[in-house]
Amino acid sequence: MASKAINRYVWLLNTLMQRKSLTFKEICDLWDRSSLNDGKPLALRTFHQHREAIAELFGVEIVCDSNTYKYSIASPEELKNNAAQQWLFNSFAIANTIEAGRNMKDRILFEEIPSGAEYAQVVVDAMQQNRVLLVDYKPFKGEKFELYLQPYAMRVYNQRWYVVGRFKESGKIRNIALDRILRMEITKEGFSLPEDFDARDYYSHTVGIFVNEELKPQRVVLRTFGVSTEYMRTVPLHPSQKEIATNGDESSDFEYYLNLTPELTGKLLSKGDWVEVIEPKELREKIKEQAQAIAELYRKKRFWE
Numbered sequence: 001m002a003s004k005a006i007n008r009y010v011w012l013l014n015t016l017m018q019r020k021s022l023t024f025k026e027i028c029d030l031w032d033r034s035s036l037n038d039g040k041p042l043a044l045r046t047f048h049q050h051r052e053a054i055a056e057l058f059g060v061e062i063v064c065d066s067n068t069y070k071y072s073i074a075s076p077e078e079l080k081n082n083a084a085q086q087w088l089f090n091s092f093a094i095a096n097t098i099e100a101g102r103n104m105k106d107r108i109l110f111e112e113i114p115s116g117a118e119y120a121q122v123v124v125d126a127m128q129q130n131r132v133l134l135v136d137y138k139p140f141k142g143e144k145f146e147l148y149l150q151p152y153a154m155r156v157y158n159q160r161w162y163v164v165g166r167f168k169e170s171g172k173i174r175n176i177a178l179d180r181i182l183r184m185e186i187t188k189e190g191f192s193l194p195e196d197f198d199a200r201d202y203y204s205h206t207v208g209i210f211v212n213e214e215l216k217p218q219r220v221v222l223r224t225f226g227v228s229t230e231y232m233r234t235v236p237l238h239p240s241q242k243e244i245a246t247n248g249d250e251s252s253d254f255e256y257y258l259n260l261t262p263e264l265t266g267k268l269l270s271k272g273d274w275v276e277v278i279e280p281k282e283l284r285e286k287i288k289e290q291a292q293a294i295a296e297l298y299r300k301k302r303f304w305e
Contacts, residue, residue, distance in 0.1 A: 004038070009054050011036055012047075013073070016062065098288075105211040115176030116161055123163050126151050126186045130193065132168065136183040137176055144182065150191040151197035157209045164202065166191075173202070175209050207238050208263030215259040221278040222254045228274035237267070253278065265290060 015030055016022065022030070024047065031042045051062045061074040126133050133151055138144040148168035155162045161178040203209075205217035221244070224232050229252045233243070238256050245253040258264060260283050268275060268283075269290055277284040 004036075005053070006057075007036055009050055009057060012050050012062075013054055013058065013060060015061050016071065016073050017076060021065070021068070021070040022069075023070050027071065028126070053098070062105050093109040096197050101184070116181060119178045119181055119184050120154065120161055120184065122184050123151050123154055127153075129186070130190050132187045132189040132191055133163075133165075134183075135176070135181055138180055138182055140180070147176075148187070148189075149176070152172060152193060152197055155199070155203070155209065162209050164199070173211075173213070203238070205257060205259045206263075207267055208260065208261065210261065210263055212259060212261060215261070217257045217259055218280050218283075220258050220260075220280065220283060222268070223251050223276045223278050224254065225251050225276075228271075232275075260286075271296075 011031075011034060012027070015027065019026075019030075024044065027047070028042045031037055057060050059233045060076075062071055063074045065069050105278050123133070125131075133149045135146060135147050135149055137147055149163070149165045150168065150172070151163050151165040155164065155175075162175045164173065164175045164180065166173050202211060222237070224231075226249065229246075232241075232252075232254060237254070238258060240256045240258070242255045243252055260280075265283070265286055268277060268287055277287050
């Protein structure tokens with residue numbers, strides 16, 4: 001659980017993000033009604049200390065308008081556009097929610113997150129020191145094996161932590177999931193991060209986590225129907241997403257540049273009949289083939305029926 005001081009920082013930042021601008025008195029009134037209040041009023045000196053801490057912790061400056069004497073966040077878009085800072089803020093905000101709702105634990109539900117996060121600090125230390133990791137790894141299929149990994153970057157996807165790096169044995173860049181690790185230690189062997197490696201570029205044409213370096217990105221066009229269009233606009237399938245055509249409330253077309261991977265196929269199948277692949281033909285035929293296989297599976301009569 002976050003400390004009380006951090007809880008207060010997050011409360012102040014969240015309050016200003018919601019209300020846009022407030023006077024010090026308005027902030028104090030809201031603090032008096034907050035479930036995090038420990039019974040003490042918010043002193044002006046404490047408020048300014050919180051401003052300094054927020055700037056240091058989240059890189060967000062709270063400024064005062066000399067005409068209205070209202071406080072606001074100087075550049076709220078910087079927090080929204082910085083994925084790491086946004087993730088940190090959201091984590092603390094959730095901790096605040098739990099703290100405020102301790103007497104409602106049966107009414108605030110969270111996803112179960114696989115284990116493995118305990119190795120995150122080891123990976124970060126190895127990246128900072130440019131040291132090779134020795135890992136005992138157990139995939140979902142197959143036997144446990146030992147590998148030496150040069151850790152290049154980390155990524156969170158679908159509530160799971162992954163580390164991407166070069167396998168010493170094969171010389172290839174691959175991902176491994178932290179929750180499938182049995183043991184990890186930092187070795188004395190060093191490595192140099194390739195100057196041409198960029199984590200964002202590495203995943204730039206992939207939906208999901210696994211990258212096939214032999215594939216070339218292709219233009220993908222998807223058509224969404226009805227209210228599903230708003231879901232796609234709100235939660236894009238991929239950062240390359242562009243809305244290229246719309247037919248009022250009936251449908252919209254979205255364009256991407258993606259590698260055609262099994263993970264992309266699975267993602268599109270999960271969206272059911274509210275997303276249609278327009279192009280490329282290869283992907284459209286693959287989705288059609290998979291959909292027919294699913295339909296055939298459910299047409300089969302089982303012994304219990």
